[in-house]
Amino acid sequence: MADPVGRAGARIDAITGETWRWLTQDSGEALFGLGLGAALFVGLQLVLIGARRVFPAASEGWRGLMRALVDRTLQLFLFAVALDAATNVAAPPGPLLRLVDNLFIVAIAVQGALWLRELVLGMIRHRAVADAEDHSALGSAMGVITVLVNVVVWLLAGILILDNLGVNVTALVAGLGVGGIAIGLAAQGIFSDLFAALSILFDRPFRVGDIITYGNSTGTVEKIGMKTTRIRSLSGEQLVMANTKLLDQQVANLRRIEERRVVMNFGIIYQTPPDVLESLPGHLQAIVDAQPQCRFDRAAFTGFGASSLDFELIFFVTVPDLAAMVAARQAVGFAIVRRFAELRVDFAYPTQTSFTAAPDGRLIDPTDLKGRAPAGG
Template sequence: MIAFDFTSHDLMLAGTVSLAILIALLVLKAFIARQLRRLTSAGRLQFLSYPEQIINATRVPFMLAVALLAGISQLDFSPRQEAWLHYAWIIILVSQIALWANRMITVAVQRAFDRQLQSNPAGATHLMVAGLVARIVLWSIATLVALDNLGFNITTLMASLGIGGIAVALALQNILGDLFSSVSIALDKPFAIGDFIVVDSYMGTVEYVGMKTTRLRSLGGEQIIFSNTELLKNRIRNFKRMQERRVQFEFGVAYETSIENIERISQLVKQIVSSGQFAARFDRAHFKGYGDSALLFEVVYYVLDPDYNLYMDIQQAISLALLRQFRECGIAFAYPTRTLYIAPDANPSADQSRLRVARPIGGMERKDA
């Protein structure tokens, strides 16, 4: 059983030292944070934002632990108790240094992500993976340093972790599958944040690519969440990387249209699309065939910009121009009609006399022609 033999003077000294150090740390943090905030807000010395983040990451529990340990260090302990006090210092200092480094990684990754998102969205995805890897390496090193200073045999520990890691990997294979899929997305870049993609029957704009999931914002406004593994198993159509949009549409004219007008229609369509009023490139226009109630034409052109709203504006303008030209030329668009021909009866029946059956009179039935 651990016994302590401290006088009231020793305890008062330890408490005074702890309180003084805690107050000094709080005042020092507030002063440094205020000065750094003033310098960075003035637009000067922007690199000081990193020390400001370090100061903000220094929490009251850490300062309280430092103050308590500093006060306790004023007391006389046995060698074994001194060793435990030394271990407490190691754990607190290593943990706080790791927290500072973690904050630096978070700030650096977030700033790089914001810059890449504006200039190169495809390159922003891999930064999330890089941040995760950096944090894993950081905390692994911090743990090994702490264990080494606590007297553990790291070599034996690493060997046991290698065996245990296999069991952990088997238990977490789904999570690890999503993790490796996120690395594949970051390296291969099938899409980036801000791209409009279609996956199976779902479509939306990529909002976030994480370690386990990818999130889309659909046209209806709701958020669609895919696991990275399931996402890569499907075919993905990326409309953001479309350089130009191929448009194909059909229309029909009435069968009563004259041969001369039918021969003019393809040229009329070409003149409208190639007039220079639209950001479009004409490809072809042909009399395609015969429909149930229309002579069918097929038109193909390319919109030179992938924007969907621009495509709809151009298609609307072309349709209005076609309607205007056709009315000026007397060409009628076809609509579903059905003509009924009634064939005359080949063998008309002669008038036959009607046979009327009267009521029986006197037991006899009378028939009048």
């Protein structure tokens, strides 16, 4: 087998020799191709300068993303594009044409990797910065994401370059697939918590400072890390939950409540007159409507209880503040007590009446004073 250095030298000699003969024997076509390539390179430079003016360095949003893509455009890529266009018009010798094609493939792969990397990271960074409040967790997440994106993008670029240069990449791709599966299985728990953290940071089911309820616990989110989330419970202790376990269960975000629903159940005595019973829903609605930041929903008779006629009152407090809801519920409750006192409606409480049987089997109502025998009789 020939020495690789010797083969490379022979190829360089062939390229230089063929190129020199082409330049000397067909100089007109060569000069036309070189002139076209130079003009195209200058034109691409002018387009790049114009793009920088259209998208200033201080741009934000999609304009800032476009500016980042412009800044990541390589001079090598522009040169390769211009040179490839020139060789398509002119007719250079085979060795030179293959060299230009290889240079164009390498430039396209490298430039595509840079653009794809900047596009993915820019979109993720824009989404995260727009919503994120925990900058330390965001910095850690962006560091991990940057590493993952770099590995994937440059690995794809390297495989594309090798494949187009004639290298058999089948075994390499198969080896990378097997190695990736092995690494994924070995670090399954780490990757699960990592992607759960990324889901929390970018999907935003809750943020730092939100009050959440999960399982039987309620607390305020203090820190979102790459593996765990720290929550300060209502009783004062700090709870540390793995991100994967936290997202595996239902999480209620109390901070995102727009209005609070209040349900009040009560019962009144069976001796209440029917006309008073029928008027109670209207009185309850008037009580709720008189309270600020309250919206009446319904008030209705719900059933016959063991010791009471049962009613249900439902209304909404139109602000999310918990203290406002507690104050409104208290005000409505006191107003109900005051109004029922004016209507002479008594609240029911558990009672039981015992009846005594007379010698003849007749039931005697203990509340019937007229039917009682006089004392000492």
